[in-house]
Amino acid sequence: MAQYDVIVIGSGPGGYVAAIRCAQLGLKTACVEGRETLGGTCLNVGCIPSKALLHASHQLYEAEHNFAKMGLKGKSPSVDWKQMLAYKDDVIGQNTKGIEFLFKKNKIDWLKGWGSIPEAGKVKVGDAVHDAKNIIVASGSEASSLPGIEIDEKVVVTSTGALTLPKIPKKMIVIGAGVIGLELGSVYSRLGTEVEVIEFLDAITPGMDGEVQKTFQKLLQKQGLKFTLGAAVQGVDASKSKAKVTYKLRKDDSEHTMDADVVLVATGRRPYTDGLGLDALGIEMSQRGQIKTNAHWQTNVKGIYAIGDCIDGPMLAHKAEDEGMACAEVIAGKAGHVNYGVIPGVIYTHPEVANVGQTEEQLKEAGRNYKVGKFSFMGNGRAKANFAADGFVKILADKDTDRILGAHIIGPMAGDLIHEICVAMEFGASAEDLALTCHAHPTYSEAVREAALACGDGAIHM
Numbered sequence: 216m217a218q219y220d221v222i223v224i225g226s227g228p229g230g231y232v233a234a235i236r237c238a239q240l241g242l243k244t245a246c247v248e249g250r251e252t253l254g255g256t257c258l259n260v261g262c263i264p265s266k267a268l269l270h271a272s273h274q275l276y277e278a279e280h281n282f283a284k285m286g287l288k289g290k291s292p293s294v295d296w297k298q299m300l301a302y303k304d305d306v307i308g309q310n311t312k313g314i315e316f317l318f319k320k321n322k323i324d325w326l327k328g329w330g331s332i333p334e335a336g337k338v339k340v341g342d343a344v345h346d347a348k349n350i351i352v353a354s355g356s357e358a359s360s361l362p363g364i365e366i367d368e369k370v371v372v373t374s375t376g377a378l379t380l381p382k383i384p385k386k387m388i389v390i391g392a393g394v395i396g397l398e399l400g401s402v403y404s405r406l407g408t409e410v411e412v413i414e415f416l417d418a419i420t421p422g423m424d425g426e427v428q429k430t431f432q433k434l435l436q437k438q439g440l441k442f443t444l445g446a447a448v449q450g451v452d453a454s455k456s457k458a459k460v461t462y463k464l465r466k467d468d469s470e471h472t473m474d475a476d477v478v479l480v481a482t483g484r485r486p487y488t489d490g491l492g493l494d495a496l497g498i499e500m501s502q503r504g505q506i507k508t509n510a511h512w513q514t515n516v517k518g519i520y521a522i523g524d525c526i527d528g529p530m531l532a533h534k535a536e537d538e539g540m541a542c543a544e545v546i547a548g549k550a551g552h553v554n555y556g557v558i559p560g561v562i563y564t565h566p567e568v569a570n571v572g573q574t575e576e577q578l579k580e581a582g583r584n585y586k587v588g589k590f591s592f593m594g595n596g597r598a599k600a601n602f603a604a605d606g607f608v609k610i611l612a613d614k615d616t617d618r619i620l621g622a623h624i625i626g627p628m629a630g631d632l633i634h635e636i637c638v639a640m641e642f643g644a645s646a647e648d649l650a651l652t653c654h655a656h657p658t659y660s661e662a663v664r665e666a667a668l669a670c671g672d673g674a675i676h677m
């Protein structure tokens with residue numbers, strides 16, 4: 216058996232990126248993956264396929280709602296669901312094969328099968344035991360359901376089943392108004408499904424800036440999604456083709472039921488570490504089932520590292536990627552670092568929602584002296600031309616130093632716009648720095664500059 220410098224377990228965005236960076240740094244590297252294709256949840260049943268369906272369904276929405284206004288007349292396209300799923304699968308294929316190509320290019324061995332760690336320095340895949348000076352666990356996460364709910368991935372589905380439904384349901388209940396519930400709920404709503412979202416808390420997207428939450432909910436309601444907030448789901452009774460969801464309203468404890476063809480359970484994800492043998496190795500875990508690591512992604516067992524969804528922090532592909540690169544650098548004797556204060560979050564609905572840094576609620580709670588610069592896309596010419604004027608950019612800056620502390624965008628291309636603020640924050644920029652930077656006209660990004668101007672003497676177009 217080959218002797219490796221590093222074996223990475225898992226080929227999701229954390230694992231495959233770690234493997235590539237290890238190889239680039241001259242380490243002999245292998246990556247263990249049991250799926251038939253590389254890329255983990257994100258590429259196979261997560262980020263990438265959901266974005267394909269979001270894109271396709273958004274085109275339909277535009278055709279139905281905005282084409283005629285621009286003089287593009289004629290019947291709206293009808294949906295060929297089989298073809299839409301084939302398009303999604305093609306996108307998955309292109310991406311997963313892309314990783315396979317990158318592995319070959321970087322001379323990374325793909326060890327096919329499910330890996331376990333019989334002892335430090337060894338990784339078992341099937342009957343073969345491979346030697347590795349360092350092991351990176353990047354085993355990801357899995358959907359976590361609620362007690363009393365049985366997932367069959369047909370009528371009661373997680374995001375995985377929701378990406379391969381045999382037909383577009385007439386009615387869908389989404390449990391959980393988080394990222395998955397709202398992205399996939401949007402897809403089906405645009406395709407004609409009646410979508411009802413049941414959420415435990417009194418607001419959608421927990422943890423997000425309060426003003427954004429309110430605007431976001433209003434816009435989704437305008438698109439047809441319905442919300443029951445402050446409701447705790449008790450159970451789901453499912454037959455072959457129907458499901459009944461029972462929930463209790465928290466305000467008065469009253470019990471209600473709701474029927475649907477499909478129920479999407481989107482109540483969060485939990486770390487996936489089954490079968491790795493971590494218990495026997497004595498690897499320390501948190502109460503939430505996460506692998507405990509130090510600031511260099513080292514576990515308590517020498518030579519074993521962990522990154523991504525299976526450790527602490529937001530379960531985001533890009534957070535895992537950054538940890539993968541930094542962990543590889545640490546193993547190669549360099550100074551790998553992740554700035555956890557500047558990790559953007561994006562929801563790929565329409566409009567998109569994006570954030571980085573602190574929310575206004577967090578700043579208030581911390582007693583920080585801050586100021587707010589806000590600019591509505593109503594004042595942005597490009598957004599108006601593109602029927603995308605809903606939403607705003609909100610920048611939070613320190614009142615004394617003007618340093619940017621956070622930003623929250625709901626609007627067109629928010630997921631891309633947020634990155635200029637991420638870069639600004641990485642460089643410790645002030646709102647004035649952003650405001651003094653020339654932004655091309657007419658672009659959506661002018662709204663970011665205007666929000667930065669609003670932190671000072673005022674926005675121009677508001």
Ligand code: NAI
Nearest residue numbers: 391392393394395396414415447448481482483484530561
């Ligand atoms: P989430 O944590 O974002 O949202 C789950 C929601 O379910 C919460 O609002 C919670 O209050 C609610 N909930 C929990 N128990 C409930 C009950 N009994 N009744 C009603 N509501 C209940 O989890 P989600 O959407 O499943 O996503 C999982 C992970 O995947 C997240 O960490 C998310 O960041 C990540 N993800 C990120 C994406 C992105 O970056 N665009 C896309 C998809 C997933």
